[in-house]
Amino acid sequence: MIQRTSALRSLLGPLRVPSLSSKISEYNWYTSQAASSLQEVIIPCASSLSGDDEYADVDWDNLGFGLTRADYMFIMKCFKDESFQKGQISPYGNIELNPSAGVLNYGQGLFEGTKAQRTEDGRILLFRPEQNAMRMKRGAERMCMPSPSIDQFVNAVKETTLANKPWVPPPGKGSLYIRPLLIGSGPILGLGPAPEYTFLIYASPVGNYFKEGTAPLNLYIEEEVVRASPGGAGGVKSITNYAPVLKAITKAKGRGFSDVLYLDAVNKKYIEEVSSCNIFVIKGNLISTPATNGTVLDGITQKSIIEIARDHGYQVEERRIPVDELIDADEAFCTGTAVGVAPVGSITYQNKRIEFKREGQLVWQELYSTLVGIQTGRIEDKKGWTMEIN
Structure with a gap:
């Protein structure tokens, strides 16, 4: 039986992230809903799973490096001159951006990439995610952005991976590529740091990056x-x-x-x-x-x-x-x-x-x-x- 936390049950429809010109009350709704999200994981929908309920229904033998969207993503917000608090796992979906968002107008954004691998004995391993977190912090300083703490970043990667566990390929068939993003999501017209920031993570199972595979x-x-x-x-x-x-x-x-x-x-x-x-x-x-x-x-x-x-x-x-x-x-x-x-x-x-x-x-x-x-x-x-x- 598929179980979900009551706090996140209302999110199982199409995701609609509040407008980036949202009022503080809307932001507070997000953070209050996310209060215990790092301990609560939504189990992926049964419709996305294969017959044995262990893997998603994917042709693992023909997996390239393209977007095969996994079920869930992580999202967290904060305002300028503040710190990120707690985020939440939500169904994968579009986000809403103000036309004058800093990332759209001035390119105020960073991204990272890390992978989850499945071992022969069924364990799932991440590789040095704290290094990605530290690199994002350095990049955020360069781009005048607040950034998640090392622990927040790593915990968010963990939660995103666990929520999308069926999408981690079988051993030797690829990996789950995890893409953290940090963007200036608040509206701004004059050149300057955005007033609001969004940190999100989505994931996709992938094979070889180059079409040549391991060929030179x-x-x-x-x-x-x-x-x-x-x-x-x-x-x-x-x-x-x-x-x-x-x-x-x-x-x-x-x-x-x-x-x-x-x-x-x-x-x-x-x-x-x-x-x-x-x-x-x-x-x-x-x-x-x-x-x-x-x-x-x-x-x-x-x-x-x-x-x-x-x-x-x-x-x-x-x-x-x-x-x-x-x-x-x-x-x-x-x-x-x-x-x-x-x-x-x-x-x-x-x-x-x-x-x-x-x-x-x-x-x-x-x-x-x-x-x-x-x-x-x-x-x-x-x-x-x-x-x-x-």
Whole structure:
């Protein structure tokens, strides 16, 4: 029998988030309804489950990286110069935004990404969600936004995952991608911080990010469009970082490339990031990755791979990498929450295609195997990176 908490029973119809020009009384209704939400979880509707009531009705063998919306999301609000209180689990649905919301007019918003994995023995593991929480706090400071505390963020991720447990794929079939958002939702006309903020989390089961799966990527180095410049917001996960690179991505994919690798904005000679992930270059026992110096996002998968590589005896350097060094590199690979660890087969620069090692004993495979082993519980987690939530 499906049971729901009485406090949330009225929310099981279509979700309608109060107008962002709502009165304080409307805001207080939300916070009072949410008073015990972090302890109360709605069990997903039976109609979304498969015959054994353990998994949602999804073709797990053909899962790509597209939106397959899970049943529930988490939502929490606060006003400017205040702190977030408690939020609540609600049915997945549209939210209502004032046309003059800060996020719509001035791009005042951040997002994060983390994943839940199902182990062979049925446990569900999160991977370093506190790192996402800390990164969001740093980004919120840069964007003049209040942010959830570390505990609030992590607890919200836990509750969202548990509410959507049937949507966590079977072992080896993918993961539940969890997307936290922090937006300036209050109305404002003149340029300035919004008067109200919304923190929400939704989730979707996903497979491989790139259509190539684990096949080597073919990257194209963009020389005109830059992803970030010194003094900008390239070092935080601002929503404003991503739309400007869509034209370069579209152009590259139209020419048969997997994605774009960007150069620094000042000298146009140092590699920085791929559109949505960090990059590593390998030469012998040396593994190099661009330093996170304000224009490169500090990736959580990136820092995990750095630590794993050092544990495996490799020398790792975070530094400026001249594009000319690619010619002599043995291997290259990308890392990110969405992409995991993806090998690079070639990089094209100034119409010259640089090929990397694809066969034999590959470093990226060694590091990838360890990372995924920890994330899925196949390898003992001696670092305290995983968090079991069931």
